[in-house]
Amino acid sequence: MTQQFGRLLAESGARLPAGNAAANAAAATSASADAAAGLVHYDAIRALLSATGLAAEPPVYDLLWRYVRDEDHALSLALDTAIAAGSVDMAMVTMLRRAHCGDVAATEVAALVEAAHDQAEALTQRVEAGRTDLDTYGRVIADGGAALGATLDAAALAVLLDRLGAATATMQAANTRLLGELAEAATETRALSEKLGAAERAAITDPLTGVLNRRGTFEMLERAQAEARKTGGKLALAMVDIDHFKRFNDRFGHALGDEVLRFVARHLLDRVPAGSKVGRIGGEEFVAVLPGMDAMAATAAIDLVRSGLASQIIRNAADGTSMGRVSFSAGVATDHADDTPDSLVERADRALYSAKRMGRDRVVPDRS
Numbered sequence: 001m002t003q004q005f006g007r008l009l010a011e012s013g014a015r016l017p018a019g020n021a022a023a024n025a026a027a028a029t030s031a032s033a034d035a036a037a038g039l040v041h042y043d044a045i046r047a048l049l050s051a052t053g054l055a056a057e058p059p060v061y062d063l064l065w066r067y068v069r070d071e072d073h074a075l076s077l078a079l080d081t082a083i084a085a086g087s088v089d090m091a092m093v094t095m096l097r098r099a100h101c102g103d104v105a106a107t108e109v110a111a112l113v114e115a116a117h118d119q120a121e122a123l124t125q126r127v128e129a130g131r132t133d134l135d136t137y138g139r140v141i142a143d144g145g146a147a148l149g150a151t152l153d154a155a156a157l158a159v160l161l162d163r164l165g166a167a168t169a170t171m172q173a174a175n176t177r178l179l180g181e182l183a184e185a186a187t188e189t190r191a192l193s194e195k196l197g198a199a200e201r202a203a204i205t206d207p208l209t210g211v212l213n214r215r216g217t218f219e220m221l222e223r224a225q226a227e228a229r230k231t232g233g234k235l236a237l238a239m240v241d242i243d244h245f246k247r248f249n250d251r252f253g254h255a256l257g258d259e260v261l262r263f264v265a266r267h268l269l270d271r272v273p274a275g276s277k278v279g280r281i282g283g284e285e286f287v288a289v290l291p292g293m294d295a296m297a298a299t300a301a302i303d304l305v306r307s308g309l310a311s312q313i314i315r316n317a318a319d320g321t322s323m324g325r326v327s328f329s330a331g332v333a334t335d336h337a338d339d340t341p342d343s344l345v346e347r348a349d350r351a352l353y354s355a356k357r358m359g360r361d362r363v364v365p366d367r368s
Contacts (some may be wrong), residue, residue: 036096037333044327045061045064045068048067052083052089053085054088054089055090060090061312062097063079067282068127068246068280069282072208073254073257074100075096075099078099078100084341098208099207119189125184126178129174129178130174130178131171134171136167137167137168137170137171139181141162141164148160195218203216206265206280208258208261209262209266209280210262211265212279214282215283216279220236221287221289221341222341223338224277227291228291232289233292234293234334235293235334236294236297236298236334237287237328237344237345238287238290238328238332238348239330239352240286240288240302240329240352241286241328241330242248242260242284242327243327243328243329243356245257249322256323260326261280262283264326265286267305267308268305271303271304271308272288272301275291275292276288276289277289281345287348288305290301290302292354295366298332299332302363303362303363304337306328306330306362309327310327312325314326327360327361328361329349329355330352330355331347331349331354331363331364331366332347332348332351332366333347333351333365333368351365351366
């Protein structure tokens with residue numbers, strides 16, 4: 001359903017001090033709760049593997065993890081239907097991952113690579129044919145030049161001119177043919193390049209929101225870290241989590257929940273500083289990678305994005321009824337020389353959980 005987003009002044013919440021005993025106890029409780037939730041999801045996945053007979057392979061586990069956490073309602077509905085019909089097999093897993101997880105079939109990529117190879121081979125053959133035609137023409141011209149060095153009567157000269165004219169006509173026809181074939185090859189190359197580009201974009205794009213998916217996010221983060229270390233520049237990362245998203249889903253339904261995810265993704269894309277990148281790494285969690293920014297600047301930038309989102313309310317386009325406001329919590333970490341993408345995300349994630357413990361709807365920097 002299409003949403004309308006009106007402007008609304010947001011009340012600012014009081015910020016709690018970090019690092020006290022109560023916060024530490026809350027952290028331990030939160031970690032325990034997260035571990036318990038993970039075990040529940042694991043048990044659900046194990047039961048599904050047993051019921052469907054699917055192999056416990058990474059693509060299968062990833063799909064079922066998204067399903068049991070209900071990260072994508074369309075995926076959940078499709079898998080519910082397949083389970084009810086008893087048609088869950090590896091082919092179905094592949095189809096669902098392509099439709100909902102941005103996967104590109106290996107056979108499709110292989111076909112594109114084979115087409116590129118065939119096209120390159122055909123182009124090579126066309127160029128070689130052109131070179132053969134040119135060599136033949138060169139020999140005719142050379143022979144004609146040698147003949148002109150001798151004394152020729154009128155009849156012999158006429159024969160020579162006819163031969164040179166025929167060779168020139170043949171070469172002109174071959175050149176015209178080659179130009180046409182090269183133009184056709186250029187068109188085919190552009191089309192193939194577009195298909196390859198589309199396949200690569202699909203492989204790294206979240207199909208629901210259009211931002212980078214988990215794979216694309218981590219690949220981009222790795223490149224950003226390499227660039228920052230090469231140039232000596234700064235790099236910050238923000239972990240963003242929509243507040244009380246499950247409560248919104250339960251109250252208004254998954255279709256509107258998906259609209260909220262799309263809206264928040266678009267809000268982040270539109271509001272993060274120039275040069276920053278946004279990805280969705282699962283559920284209601286997003287990542288913003290902010291090159292050239294230290295912790296203070298990145299925290300301020302993400303807090304500005306947060307306040308802009310918190311000042312809006314969502315209304316049902318059908319009847320104008322308010323569905324409340326959407327806010328997010330965020331944690332910000334800066335890249336250290338010994339960081340990997342995983343360790344940088346982990347520190348930002350810890351800061352995010354601090355933001356949640358402090359009351360949500362706020363941005364907290366990593367203190368390590």
